[in-house]
Amino acid sequence: MKKLFVIIAAGLVTTSSLVAQDKYFTKSGRINFMSKATLENIDANHKSVTCVLDTKTGNMQFAVLMKGFEFEKALMQEHFNENYVESHKYPKAEFRGQVVNNPEINYTKEGIYPAKVKGTLTIHGETREVETTGNVVVKSGKLQAAAEFTILLSDYKIEIPKVVKDNISNTVRITIDCSLEPLKG
């Protein structure tokens, strides 16, 4: 009886540790966005992006606080928050999606794997489908997830004031770089 209990307990411990290792996360992921225009480039960085990846299902989720984007110029940062993304009204951006080719990635074997990601991106209260191909690097028990894609500001109802319409691009390139650690249950 005692032996059985030990076996069950041991079984529980192993399964729970296995379950825990399915999920990887970070709270200090990076996102850069860059918009090239004739007058000047708009470039901002975020260092506190939350990302969770469930390696079993391929489910992936990002949460970004809009006020956390850092610009070199204060005026740009203020305009971005107040006039463009209206971060007081829409403080968060979110991505929920899936690694489409998840079965092709061996998360237990070191290497570089291409990852096709598909899902919905919500910015400025507007949700749109996005799709991109990135990389997952499996190395020393961690995952490095990187991707790049472009969005159109008009898709998210982010208006460019008429006066500067010719100087600001409607296309924004978003670069994601996250180092994910196993989530310990």
Next chain:
Amino acid sequence: MKKKRIVLGFFVVAIIGGAWFGYSEYNRKVRDLANVRAQVTMQANELIAAFEQNEVTANAKYLDKIIAVKGIVKKVEEDERGYISFILGDEGSMSSVRCSMDSVHVKDIVHVKDGADVTIKGACTGFNADELLGSDVILNRCVIED
């Protein structure tokens, strides 16, 4: 004649002044919080509780504010690029105040270790509610208060 000159002089000064203002405004950098007085001073627990109770009202109250938060450093996190975050809050709780430290002032914080009792000043960028990972109030461009 004299009047004309005065008027002309006035316009020249106004244009130069305007151009100077425009130029400096355009190139203005985001302020170093070491030189900015905190608008609110509170305990880490209080700030977390405010966001957990009602995120909307807490956002209205604290978003973009310069907050000095007192608390215990649960963990000092350093990412692969050397950026440091202080995680403030109760050891037993999943919820924290995450302070992304200003890399310009990294020299002032190297001595801070886990368990230290500190006051951190930063710009509040919001709240990430997460049952799995634990919820966080995020402060950005943080510096340590003496």
